[in-house]
Amino acid sequence: MLFSFVSLILVLIPAIGIKSLGARRWLPLGFFSFQPAELTKLAFVLYLSSFFANKNLPSGEPCFSNKRKLLPFLFVLVALLVLVMMEPDLGTAVILAATGLIVYFVSGGPLLLISLVGLFGLAGGAGLIFFSSYRRERLLSFLNPSRDPLGTSYHIRQILIAIGSGGLFGVGLGQSRQKYEYLPEATTDSIFAVIAEELGFVGAVCLLALFLLMIWRGMKIAKEAPDDFGRLLAVGIISWIGFQALVNLSAMVAIVPLTGVPLPFISYGGSSLVLSLTAMGILVNISKQRIVEK
């Protein structure tokens, strides 16, 4: 966790962090670059699981004084969100906040407090959007995709054209036309648009089904985990992966504004893939220690 904080601060230093497409998100490490925000997601889930598991009573019942859990949790969450928003990376901030609140809820946090924190978060997010010109432009493009077809709305329009051209069964593997020059970020954030164009509605639904199956298995592992730490860790990991997939896919079909979040296991990006697979390795380890009813 400490390493995540340090690397998130390092990435903001102009002489160290690499700036690309208006955001400073990468650290140069010789022959490859590293994205500290990806490590932060895993470190945050590990930290929260350990923290909440230790705050519980030995019997497994949640601690009555939720202040003991809520205030330190909020402090760490807000500190991380501030650092991530300075990059800026709204998508990662949303995923961190959502994952943190889910782990807090599963650890026994009351729904009222979570709703209040969520409302404050929404108000803060709305404030950030309206005080930042590029976020405001993105929101307006989201609300009206034909507003500026060659400017701010270009990306979402090309994504929708790609998905629409796919039809029911797609144009065929490798036959996408949108990936030639038209679709920005075809290998990273917009990979789902290429998949939907080449494999069609059926392929896209199959991909969605695979993600849903993964979430179901993750929740099953969490349910059968041998202790609180394992349970919270499994829930945290699967919430992070599931929420990231949800945010990416929602942005692709214009349900939420584009945020620049990669699709787990699919999008190009070394940091994201390595850390997602590490998290899945931990999940498999928890599954090896599950309690099975006889």
Place this chain on the structure above:
Amino acid sequence: MPKRFKNKVTLKNCNASPDWFLISLVLGLTVFGIVMVGNASVVEAFRDLAINFIISASNLSGPF
């Protein structure tokens, strides 16, 4: 109701087999992702090469 142990994950309970279904899902998605990214990125590389070739061959200047 399965019995829960105290907050400590140890290797002592490693009797259950790992979740092979989850492992297959993750590996399947990763291989599919590599195929799709390769599919798109090779195209991008050739596209950039072609654009650079056209620019240098035609010795164009200006908006192109």
